Amino acid sequence: MFDSENIKLLIVFLTLLICLGISLFYAKKNKNQEDHHLAGKRLGISTLVLTLLATQVGGGAIVGTTELAFEYGWNGFSYSFGIATGLLVLCLGVGHKIRALNVKTIPEIFSIKYKSSVLHKLSAAASVVTLFFILIAIGVSTKKFCTFLGLNNPWMLFALAFLFLAYTSFGGFSAIVKTEILQITYILILTVVVIFNIETPFKEALSLAEQTKILIPPFSFSNLLSDKGFLLPIFFTIIGQDMGQRCAAAQNPLKFSVASLIAGILILVVSFVPVALGIIARIKGLYFDNNTCLILHVLEKETSLELTNLFAVGILFAILSTADSLICAISLNVHMDLMPHEKRSKIIFAKIFSFLFGLSAIVIANYFDQIIPVIIFAYELFVVLFFVPIFMAVCLKNPSKLSAYSTIFLTFTLWLNHTLSKTQPLGLFAILFLGALIFLAVELGVKNLPRSEIKP
Template sequence: MNVNSLDVIIMILYLLLLVVVGIIGSRRAKTSEDYVLAGRNLGFFMYFGCLGAVILGGASTIGSTQLGYEFGISGLWLVAMLGLGIMLLGIFLVKRISGLSVMTVSEYLSKRFGVEAGLVSALIAATYAMMVSVTQVIGMGTILNVLLGWELTVSMLVGGGIVLLYTILGGMWSVTMTDIVQFIIMTVGIFFIMLPLGLSKAGGWSNLQANLPETYFSFAGIGGAQIFQYFLLFALGMVVAQDIWQRILTAKTLKVARAGTFAAGVYSVLYGIAVAIIGMCAFVILPGLEDTQNTFASMAVEVLPSGLLGLVVAGVVSALMSTASGTLLASSTLVSNDIIRQFFKKELTDRQFLRLSRTVTTIIGILTIVCALWIQNVLVALDVAYALLSGGIFAPVILGLFWKRATAKAAFYSIIISSIVIIAGLAIQGLTSTAPIVYGIAVSFVIMVAVSLATGQKEEEYVPKEEM
């Protein structure tokens, strides 16, 4: 595909802008709390924008457009379940999370259930966060490959390298500042440019109704089993995701955290509807696409004029980069704070921990890019990530917060056994199977309850402090 030089210039300038903003953000990251949690000082607009940006990444844009092309409006369920999970979090858990004196999900589990549960949950949550970063690097590679004609490997290296650079420099402050830029651009690109122009090119909604199968207009067209799988993977996964908890802890007040979290959930649902409709338009405009993962990129080239194409591509790359940077930082924080500092470097000063965080971010970032080059499939990588997260640590986190009788032994065995069940099930039944996730969550809850009742609460109870 030929892309006008103006679009290429816009893209290059945008990427350079992110680097500059990242460098500016690095000047504010003077302590480990600045680096990991942006000083816990974000107001509503910055908090809402950053949370929305980290939720909506590669799978949300590229994956949901692909699902819209293949199934119609029901392709929205992937992103809608992300939004549902965020809204549930905002309604039921934000107050408890905001009152915890922790940096990570695993640090909470370590305080509540002991270091063994904290360690295994850190390994699972860090793997999840890194795999989500992998999906974003794959998405960036796909977009740049289709639109700019670069080799897929080169595209992944460029996109992933820029994210890694500004995340290393400023941590959460750089991520926050770049996310605000990215949130604005992706909102304009999707809602105000791509969606209306796509509908216009496809002949309007009435023409879609005339040319698409009837199932494309059914919210259940993708199938009840698939919708249920998305609920297990994404709605439940959002509730215990480290990158989301880490963003919640950046809010200045509990009121900001609650309002911003719920608003981000609503925004996510609207975003899912928009990209699913874009996929439906693509089915009419570009029938017979060989690789439906390229639906969004191909659609952009087909319907957008020069200049606007560059802006929309920047918007999509924004969505990818914001999630990649947030999950990359989440993974490195888990490894630095909950594994290395907890078990190997307990006496680190704040400055030493800041240096360690940057080093670990670099290593995980490189590993992320390598995995992206190896897997090269957005939806598969995302399914694996959320399957481990939802099945492995959802039950211990929820019961730990709401059930005082939950014990450390129960949490440890629950995480270990449910993770084994999920990995074995995915290996036997396939990476897209729903059953292993159901089995894993069920096993996790059963073990948590049975072992807790059998062993009793012998250790001193950890009761999270809440903001009043």
């Protein structure tokens, strides 16, 4: 009565219905902004670990990483390694300091530390655009294997999209966290099952990769500092609103630091599977086109059709768990940073924003084919403009507004020259390093000026 096709669709619909039920339950419990956007600031270590993992293990870390590994071998680890490094930086004190500021959003740091409403609004708008482009990339990865799941019927796709947008919009951050825990648990279980059922053992894949270095480029640490696929995930993990929201929702700074470390380690462990599968596909000559989901293509050859179908459902859950956190972060930025103050107490606006942004991303995703390039494009300008001022605001006691403006102007100018120049004289790391130097130089100059010479 139930074949594998029907079973996987049944799992998807039942899970989304459960997520909707959880969302409606928390919609009744949320009494104020803090409940809706930050889960009442009650997240403990285990919950934080799972929601951090669910946020990062999405289309980029699974579908996109497999494709990178197919092209670049073990260097396909760069994206996941960048995320893990960013989480390590948060663990080593930056996350602790952000949580101690007691801000609701990352852009709010500009109001608290720099006393600048202009930079607050500008960074919030940039954050919304950045997160929206990443959301589009998540939609692209969904499109890549919807056909494999048998989701060709427009009404079926509409029903799935409606269930997703409904549970994402109604229950707020509390519901998102609970549904992410459900989804990431399924993914982790399937990952373990794949490891023990793969036809070509990973040990054999390692051996084959070593013997075919011409075919599979070896991993190179020396290339990382010039690799945007490694650097941008580091910087955006530190200052991105999706991570900032989880930081603000933690019970205390220490618990967020511990959770960041554990989540970073688990991301590397989970990412090993798609990287190894990409290498196996390259060694065995399993080629694919833009309409094929490579990781599912490999699994179908290396395991059973049943396990491949179940893993496809797991990828869908991974994508949804990242997408809902992005929508939630966008809603928080718009509601708390960009809306007039008198309307911020009305949670209904946050729910409407969540639904509309999610729907727009689903529509626009149909016009893109690549995943990682879209994510990198989304990261880049936000990181160039705001990483140094935000990082310095977290690390320094009373940074000046002039230092922030000077750095933003310099890094944007260098980035624009870097982007338009055919010779590309400066890389991302060098641009941010120079930005940090100019920030400190201006800061030192401001501190040494007589008080009467400093304009308010």
